[in-house]
Amino acid sequence: MTSKKSEVLQVGIDLGTSRSSISASNGARHVVDSYVGWPVDMVARKVVKKSVLFGKEALDNRPMLDLHRPLERGLIKEGSQKDEEAVRELLGHLISLAGAKEGQKVFAVVGVPAEALRVSKQHLRNAVAGLADSLMIVSEPFAVAYGMDSLLHTMIIDIGAGTTDFCVMNGRYPTEEDQRTLTNAGDAIDEHLATLVRNKMPDGRFSIYMVRDWKEKGSFVGEPKGPVVVKVPVHGKPTELDITAEMRRACESLLGPISETLLDLVSRVEPEYQEDVRNNIILAGGGSQIPGLAAALEKTLDEMGGGRVRAVDDPVFAGSNGGLAIALDAPESDWESLAD
């Protein structure tokens, strides 16, 4: 299978619960919401004019679709053939967006939530078989660390929608002991916020998609920059509601579990390197952009002698760029050994 580098398109893919992105060696970069929908019947098919829809287009047409978000809580839903198919469609769509030329080989590194890697790696391999000429599956926080060249004395906290993945980089390929996964992540904030708002306004009618939108626009930890006001339909009439306190409470629900896990993982690092790790904590994933979160976690570290927490500059592509870096660095012989 020996092939020149130019005959191969290397791609890094971040297969996320909420969003998935691809970075390719030809410079292409794309992101889609991780929704896949099939028209429910012939009528719907005629209206949407496609056999399968992805991302925002799928979400916007959801009444006519059998809509799937295949990586709920960071895993392919067990036993759901439709969700396996959705993963396959989503990856196929991303690879097609990258624009491989006719006959060009595709070598793909797919980053997935650490939990999916741990539980259903074989499952994932089967789901994506045939989409690329050769394939590697990696844990998302490792891909982020690799892409940032942060391989030593660094902790990556990848706050996604379904899971928050922790990975301590000790200068070796991370083992299970170096990694943790929590289900306290973006979706948990959405559910918590929905409960709080429902309690505040029992007559309000809203969907989880609306709550997700409120969170993306108004999330914060600590002191708000201003009031968070949303419009909630009450008996059909849009009604303004100040959800500043509820937003804070929902977002800060992440703090306890993340702080505890962070401190626990730091305490397990070799003592002479603990300070280095404390000063190299990197937040990735959509949750890394919650204003005030990095500062609140730094405050947690004060009790252990202080530390520095920073968010990645490009949360959308940090994972897929890392996957691409791995794909480019992997020797041809390794790709050959993994070819289908």
Added chain:
Amino acid sequence: MPGKDRLKQQMIRDLVRENRATARGELPARLRRRRRSVNGWLLGGLAATLVVAFSGAISSTAARYAAPRRRSPAGTASPAVPAPEAARTAPQKIDPSLFRLAIRKLVIDPGHGGSDPGAMAGPGLEEKTITLDVAERLRALLKDAPISVVLTRTDDRSLSLERRVEIANAENADLFLSIHINSMPVPDRVGIETFYLGGATDPATARFARDENAGSGYSLADYKTLLEGVYVGVRHDESRQFAETLQSGYFRALRDVNERVQNRGVKTAPLVVLVGTRMPAILAEVSCISNADEARRLATPEYRSALARALYAGVRRIVEPETSAEGLTGGAGAPPSGKGTS
């Protein structure tokens, strides 16, 4: 930087090796290592425990409890040591009635707390507040009982399920009781129920377990390790007995003050706090906040005292089975007056 390049090359080699193993359907090497160490720990820990209790039959009994060995993947080198006979047989239960041992310490776990309010009913009435209040009232009632009582939290703070488990295990408790307040989709019901460790028996229980396990602080790998470490038989049976005794004692006592309460019985659920704790452990849903009338009651200190007294009746049946039988009809098991009341 040559050093960093070498580091990257090594990492990619490890990554490729792991992917290749998965493609061949093998367990990755790093997982195999972990499994072996867990088995070793289990075998060692159980052997140490059982040597005291079963000085005659230690080898065969300990081997029965050890997790079965994984077969080595084809083509990999492994020492050709035959598995011991006992390791190939299924674990056998031990009759818990053989152990008439005193119960000296109870850990009470007030559910939720801090940023996790638990179930809610309107502004200001939150499960986390009620569970803490009831737990403190129960502790006050048990002040003169022949057991010491420890609470996993004594104020409104976030506490992961993992930390709750750690507290109970560090205290070396004899019993673990997690107090929660039910919330049911049908608002006219006031169901109380008690859970001990086991599989979810119905979809509602599965949903309940999923919600209660959220934010446990455990990874799935940790959880599997915990499951592998669950004592086969004894702790399970003791937890069931604990659950049955508490539920019946509690229900009988509470029905005296609230006749609308429904006994939903004892159930099993795969709850993190029940898996990780090393002593008989149960989770009791002692009231139901989704019922409007019950929510109004729960807002009053008098009703919370009634809940604590009913729990006290259940706990006494376990701690002092002989005296509490008459106590339930007004004898020694009746709660001391003036304690734990509003």
